[in-house]
Each structure stands twice: as C-alpha cells, then as structure tokens.
Amino acid sequence: MAAPLLIPILGDQLTPGIASLRNADPASSILLMMEVADETTYVRHHKAKIAFILSAMRHHADRLRALGWTVDYVKLDQPENSGSFTGEVARAVARHRPSAIHVTEGGEWRVRAMLEEWEGRFGIPVTIHEDDRFLCSHAEFDAWAAARQQLRMEFFYRDMRRRTGLLLTEEGEPEGGQWNFDAENRKPPPRRDLLMPQPLRFRPDPITQDVLALVAARFSDHIGSLDHFHFAVTHEDAQRQQDHFLDQALPRFGDYQDAMLTDEPFLWHSVLSPYINAGLLDPLSLCRAVEGRYRAGRVPLNAAEGFIRQVIGWREYVRGVYWHEGPGYGRRNALDAKRDLPGFYWTGKTDMHCMARAVGQTIDHAYAHHIQRLMITGNFALLAGIAPVQVHVWYLEVYADAYEWVEMPNTIGMALFADGGLLGSKPYAAGGAYINRMSDYCGRCRYDVKQRLGEDACPFNALYWDFLARNERKLARNPRLAMPYRNWNRMSVEDRAALRKQAARFLDGLGTG
Template sequence: MAELRSLVLVLGDQLDLQAAAFDDFDPATDAAWMAEVAEESRHVWSSKPRTAVFLAAMRHFASALQAAGRPLHYRRLDDPANAGSLAAQLRADLQRLRPARLVMTAPGDWRVLQALKDVAEESGLPLDVREDRHFFVTVREFAAHARGRKSLRMEFFYREQRQRHQVLMRDGQPEGGQWNFDADNRESFGAAGPGLVPPRLGFEPDAVTGEVIALVNARFASHPGRLQGFAWPVTREQALQALQDFVGHRLPLFGRYQDAMWPGEPWLYHSHIAAALNLKLLTPREVVAAAEAAFHAGDAPLASVEGFIRQILGWREYVRGIYWTRMPRYAELNALEAHEPLPAWYWTGATDMACLRDALTQTLDHGYAHHIQRLMVTGLYALMLGVQPQQVHAWYLAVYVDAVEWVELPNTLGMSQYADGGLMASKPYVATGKYIQRMSPYCKGCRYDPAQRVGERACPFTTLYWDFLMRHEAWLAGNPRMVLQVKNVARLTEAERDAIAERAAAIRRGEVGAA
C-alpha cells in the first residue's frame, strides 16, 4: 500500500466538498474517512427520522466524494466489522491505514471533538483541526464580540453582522430605516385559518435512502419516531431545490406568520432547510443571498426577508458562538435548579393537551416542529414544569432532524429553559395558556380552559405559569422585565397560592395531562 499522507475525517454534519479539510487534498496521497456508528444514535435516544436523515445524507455524500475523484474509506453501520463508535472505528482504521497525519474541519459537537483528539493523541498522529468557514463568524471573532459583556444579546451581535457583511444595508443604514420588523410580523391566522398553504417540497426516497430507511427501522426499531412519508432533502441538489422552493413560495408570508400555529399543518410558511444547512448541504451565505435577492426583486416584503435573515445571519451564528465559547461547562448549567423528570409522553405524544399532542405527534412523524412549537409549546411546558434542563436538551437533540449540538444546546438550555441564568435571554419565556390561544385554535378543541388556573378544567400551562412565578418570586423580582408578573403574583392570597401549588403538584405527579 502506498504511503498515506493525510486521512481527512468527515463527520455526518460536514457534507461539503468545499470544506477547509479538503483545501490541500491530493488524490494521489490523501484519502477521506467516514463512518456510520450506532453511538451517534444512542448517546441520546435518537429518533428514526433524525438517524435516517444523517445516514442517507452521508451515503449520498460518499458518492459525491467518489465522483469527485477523492479516495474514500467508508464504514457502514451494517458492516459486521463496525466498531460502534467514531473513536473506536477510527482507532481500528488507523492501524490498517497508517496515515502520516489526520485532518478535519472543526466539528459541531464538543464530545466528538474531544473523542477524536484523544484518538489522535494516543496514536501519536498530528491532528489538523481547521476553521469551519461554512459560518459567517469564526469562534475567535465571536469571542472578541463577547469579551467583557455580562450578557450576550443577539440583537447587538446581529446588527454588527448586518453592517460587517453589508446585508440589507443602504448607504450605511438598514433597509427601511430600522433593524427589526417584528411589529409587522408574528401574526396569528385568525379564525379563518391559514387557507391554502403552499405544499411542502418533498423528495421521494431513492434506492440509497430507501435502503437507509429499512436499516433504521430494523436496527433502531425501539427508537421513537416514524419514517412513513420520509421526504427530507439529503443531497446538495435537493437542498438547493428546497431553498429555491421556500424563497419562491413561502418567504413572502414567512414573517407575517412565523409564530402562528394551526392543527394538522406542520409546514406552513417555514423554510424546512435547517437540516440541510446544519448538514452543510447548503451554505448560510447562499441562503441569505437568495432571501435578499427576493427582496430587491420585489418578490418578498422587507419584513419577511429581514425576519428570515435574522434567523440565519443573527441567531444561528450567535448560538454557535455561545456554544464554542462556553463549553463544556455550559452543558451542565441549571440556574433555576430544575430537577423534575421529562414526562414520558414527550416520547409518544400521549397527552390530552391539544397543543402538545399536535406538536409532539408532528415531531415524531416528521422529526420537525417550527420554532414557536419548540419554544412556546414543548419548551414552555418543560420550563414551567421544572424539568431538569439536561433532560430537555437530550430530548431536543434526539427528536429533530436539524439537531446538531452546537445549535440545539444553547437554544434549549439558554433560550428555552433559562438554565444559563440570563446569559442569552433577558427573561424566562413563560406564559399562560392564553398565549397559545392567541396564536392558534388549539384551545377550542381542548378539555382545558386557558383562562382558569385552578380546578379540573384549568389549563396546565396556566397553572404552571403561576406556580413558576410563585416558586421563583424572590429571584424574578430582580429582573426588570418581570416586574409586572411579579406584582401580579404578589396579589395572590394564601388560599389562591395553596390551590395553585396543589394543582401544580398533581400535574407533576402525572395526574393531569397524560392521555
């Protein structure tokens, strides 16, 4: 065997032929390495849709590498010699391949980076970890932005990036004269509903994806989720089609209805490209450019385009910076000292709360829910119930097809569960069931009444909202954005407090909410 100069490690969320790890790739002396391993579906109880997206995308990317003339060593999950984990598989393959060095693009998971570093060190091989230029902002640049700040608000970071990259800017000022168009966005559908929603662009599984679906159903039969109707983009070409379809058909109304929910309508006006972005089948630059071009062409209003671009250029880059500048300690934060277990029905959807049942069923069917279903339905309930944030994190990482730890962990622990004590969010996102009633018709078909906080018909969201304020009253009193809520809870009589606490205790015991 000819001497192997570089073994380029390619992870399941690094499916980019232009990645930095390939910069000096020479097919005569170098080779790529990829491995499907059970550990990546079992370190959290990964759902069938999430596992299938990763494996199908990896196998298609393996074909793209070979078509590009890049030698590849690929270990399939169903290979009898599969070692079961990335570290163990790499260790075994290094004994056979004996490269002079290892090269990789920086991964999106602290655990994986440490494991691969350990293998390289024990093997006595240099490991060249290269900057992931997929992103607009490097970790070093974000660290410079964060230096000296007690809190890290996305809005200030976002404005810096708009100016730096000249996105939606005109003569040094933001398009439209303002940075944020939330006042024009975030409406509900109203009583008439969403009407005729543009259909989701789905992709019929080809032979490769079909083989993966069969493998996942057999190998991970006990895992949550379903694969009937699997239609996610798993190739670069499909991802580009999905982007074009979103910009052409749903972006114009994205901003207006980005927070709206409707039973049985999982897709609405959202992009459905987060998984493709996080697998690196799309770049954020081409996504932002496509949205901005739609505005300049008059095909989408500024409010929708700005709201969408803020998610990509602002929020996505911001949470990555939080993750890599705060790990590994960030993963263990629990500022609210929440220790309740996650309800078992999060894994089944078996709840009699209409909003949660729909969000959970949709999640298990598709591996997808939009941001309000995550933040203000599943996340809100877990926060107010007092679930240990690490359990909430493990659930989100397991069930969503777009979940890679760098983006999922800060979103869950920081934004959703307030476990970082306010580093990311200026206040806990808590609300009664009336928020859900305002943004959807779920309450009309639910046995619970969002206007009631105690009694048999009291909405668990409403009960838990008041219970949350009572449990954290002293602490929340120091937060300027919670002053009104704290004043309201201070007006409760002792009898009212006791009744709320009793009802909340019944919810935590599982006597309320489970179907």
C-alpha cells in the same frame, strides 16, 4: 507510492468545500466516512434523524467520488465496524498507512476531545481545521463576548449584518431604517388556507430505502416514525427545497412565523435547518438569495429580515455561546428544576391539545418549528420545573436539525432560563392566553383556556402563576417580570393558594417516561 493524506469527513460535514479538503490533492488523499454506533446511540435519536444523516452521508460519498476523490466508506452494519470514530480511524490508519490526518473540527465538545487525542494515539501528525462554514470564528466570538457584560443576540446580529453587508443601504445603514422587524412578525394564524405552501416531499431512492430498512430493524425502540420520511438527502434536492421556500413560502414567512395550526405542521417555514446543519446548504448563500428576493420586490422586508436574523444572527450566536461557555453549560440549573420529564414527551398522549400536536408532529416528522419548541414543549417544561438536562437530551434526540452546539443553548438558555439569563433577558414563560392568541389549539382542547381553576381549567394557567411564585426570590427583580409580579401580588391570599394547589394537583398526576 507516497503515503496518502487521510481526511475523515463527519456526518455533519457534507460540504464539498469543507476546510479539510480545500487544499488537499485528490490524487494523494483518502477520505474516510464512517457510520458508527456511538453516534447513533449516545442519545436515542429519532429514527428519521438517523435515516436522514446516514442517507445524506451515502449520497455525499457518491458525490465526492464523482468529483475525483477516493472515499473509504464504512457502513453501520459492516461486521468489522468498531462502532466509534476513533476505532474506525485506527482501522483506516492500519489499512492506508497515511502520512498525516487532516480533519475539520467537530461541532460538539465530545467530538473535539476525540480529535485532539488522535495525534498521540496514532503517532502521526493531525491537523484540525476550524470549521469556516460559520461566519464567526471561535476567537472572534470570544473577543466580542469579552467586551460585554451581557451577551445579547441583537447586538451580535447587527455586527453580522455589518460584516456581511446583508440588508444594508449604500450608506451602511439598515434597510427600512431599523435592524429588527420582529414586531411585525407576530400575527396570529389566519384561517386555514387550502393553498398554504407545503415543503417538497422527496421519494426515497434505493440508497435511502436501504437506510430506512436498516434503521427500522436496528433502532425499532427509538422514538419516531419512518412512515412520513420526506427529507432531501442530496445537495440537489436540498437546493430544490430552498428554491421552493423562497418562491412559495418566504413572502408570508415573516407575518406568520410565530403562528401555530393544528393540521399544519409546516405553515410558511422553510424546513431547511436540517440541510444547513448537515452541510447540504450554505447559510450565507441562502441569506443572499433571501436578500435578492427582497431587492427584487418579491418579498417584504419583515420576511427577509426575520429569516436572515434566524440564520446569521441566532444560529451563529448560539454556536458562539456553546463554545464560549464550555462543556459545563449543559449542566446549569439556575431555577433548581428537578421534576422528571413526563411520559407524554415520548408518546404525545395527553389531553393538552397543544402538547399532543407539538409532540405528535415531532414523532411523525422529526420536526417542529421554533415557536412550538419554545412556547409549547419548552414553556411547559419551564413552568413544570422539569430538570434541564432531561429536556436537553429530549430535544437533542427528537429533531432532525438538532446538534448539541445549536440545541443546548436554545434549551438551557432560551427555553428553560437555566443559565440564569445569559441568553435571554427573561424566562419565556406564558399561560394559556398566549397559546390561544397564536394558535387554533385551544379551541380543540378538552381544557378551557379561560379557566384558571377546576377540573376543566387549562393547566398552563395555574402552572404559570405557580412558576412565578416558586421562583419569586430569583426572578422578582427582573424588570421584564415586574408587571406579572405586580398582578400576582394584587391577588388575594386565597386566590394565590388556590392557584398553587391547582398546579400541585396537576403536577402530582404527571407520569414519567
């Protein structure tokens, strides 16, 4: 028998048509799937995140077997498990004596480095296939970036629309006469609606139950709860959640995508990003389904465009930035922020109701929507001057959809402005008024959002002005901050001193985790 081809399948490559499989012969190939300790602990991932990925991997292995592939599957608790990708490939090479290794590139710099070492280490040819589940290749993004002084997502997004034809007229113009309907997608939350759609909840089957028991025993000291585990772990169930979102939630997604409600962690959001990022759903097919709903008159244009922009615009864009900027991007700290991350990021125990809710639902569900991440937990870290690398690690740990390629640019660039403005044209800093406008949080908080000074004043208010003051040398020339700085400079010396003293007193009282 001829030596087989060995094809490792990583935990975020749960796609039957992944590039490394496309031209392989099931009769002469062995697929290697590995649950390894290194990937569960290089940061202390949320329990539900680990359980989701491991269960989805085990179900995907069964699907591949049903499609005719031979799958060599290594479980996390097997005594001989080496604990690393390279160690498990070494053991598989010894077992199967393959003629070559084919693998789809890893999604992170550290994984790419591992794969590039394999040929020299094992002495057999290793082919690394580019991950073409993304619309924009590394070379294409680099070429786009090289032609521009600023890497603004809006122009990249328009190129992606032209490439895919999504929401274009027959003449190649954007539907509705404009590319972006974001101005229509900032409505404050409505009164709580008893008919508000909820994502589907999937009952754990025996495979998932085994994984939940393993995670509970092995990762008991990691953040998060398994009590609310609800994720789809198969392609079929992920597709069911996609169809449910398109039918039930997409029509109002646009209007309320920035809204926040205390007792509604999901609102009209899709909760599909974990499935897209793990490979259970195809992003372009999803976007075409969204476009189809618009063309059939079932959803408004602002909803369809807003969702498509998040997927083929922002998602592709941050992935391009991650690979274009290199592994040092995560160490950037343009605002010289050095404070330690407060302990309530792990417990949710704080009198700030907005933070308690955003962190609390993260602990329960390994999920928070993009405005909660950007304008609550991210905004607080920005205003308080938390060290970017600590915030980056926290986001990577706690969300089921977080992989470094997507999480790092969102944290370093978008939330913290630590890249000095590469991603965003301004810091996304806001006081309590924004949170009050876009949520019901402030009405249920022990702090008063309308006060800037005193024991009952909302901490975000003084922190906002303190942030502007301490970063004035670096930010005052930013044209998008001209009005806030004019307002700051109009204040009396006494008022400015009082606000900074208020902020310092609050920050001095923060505990760390």
